[in-house]
Structure formats: C-alpha cells, structure tokens
Amino acid sequence: MLHKLVIDTVSAQATKLLMSEKGLPNVEVEKHLKALLQSALSKLDVVSRDEFDTQQTVLMRTRERLEALEKRVSELEAKAP
Incomplete structure (x- = not known):
C-alpha cells in the first residue's frame, strides 16, 4: 500500500513537471514513470x-x-x- 502511494505521488508530481503545452499530462510519460518507479521500489529491501x-x-x-x-x-x- 505504501509503495502504491509513493509511486502515485511521485508520478503525479513528475507528470506536472512534464506537462504538454496544452496543460494536459502526457499519458505515456506518466505510464513510463510509474513503471520505472515500481521497478525501482521493488528492488529496494523495505x-x-x-x-x-x-x-x-x-x-x-x-x-x-x-x-x-x-x-x-x-x-x-x-x-x-
């Protein structure tokens, strides 16, 4: 549960930073960031x-x-x- 919250929070913040010109988040960027964060957190021994x-x-x-x-x-x- 904690992992999902951290992933969602960081992903949302990163997506805000990488918004497209129209102010809408790039869905692909968000999808890749979530996958990257999940992969990184799964490797941690927590x-x-x-x-x-x-x-x-x-x-x-x-x-x-x-x-x-x-x-x-x-x-x-x-x-x-």
Missing part, C-alpha cells in the same frame, strides 16, 4: 511499518527474556560453591 512494528515488539520481548535469563544464571552462579 518492509511496511506494520512489519517493522511487529518485529520491534518481538525483539523487545526477546531482549526482556534474555535479560531475565541472564539474571537467573547470575543468581544461580552466585549460589554455586
């Missing part, structure tokens, strides 16, 4: 905001569990002879 937030939550939980386990190991080591 994730959606939802995916990022989900992974961040998982990482935080994992970090909390690791810290708890480290604390427990330290306590057990302190009790060992």
Whole structure:
C-alpha cells in the first residue's frame, strides 16, 4: 500500500513537471514513470511499518527474556560453591 502511494505521488508530481503545452499530462510519460518507479521500489529491501512494528515488539520481548535469563544464571552462579 505504501509503495502504491509513493509511486502515485511521485508520478503525479513528475507528470506536472512534464506537462504538454496544452496543460494536459502526457499519458505515456506518466505510464513510463510509474513503471520505472515500481521497478525501482521493488528492488529496494523495505518492509511496511506494520512489519517493522511487529518485529520491534518481538525483539523487545526477546531482549526482556534474555535479560531475565541472564539474571537467573547470575543468581544461580552466585549460589554455586
């Protein structure tokens, strides 16, 4: 969804810059710009905001569990002879 919004926004702005003399956007230019932007964005290694937030939550939980386990190991080591 984000990709489509970015593609449409950039394409619309570029089309405005490349308007024909009559003030009407050149449909072919817009079509080619969209295709070019889609191709470029598909090559990028990006994730959606939802995916990022989900992974961040998982990482935080994992970090909390690791810290708890480290604390427990330290306590057990302190009790060992």
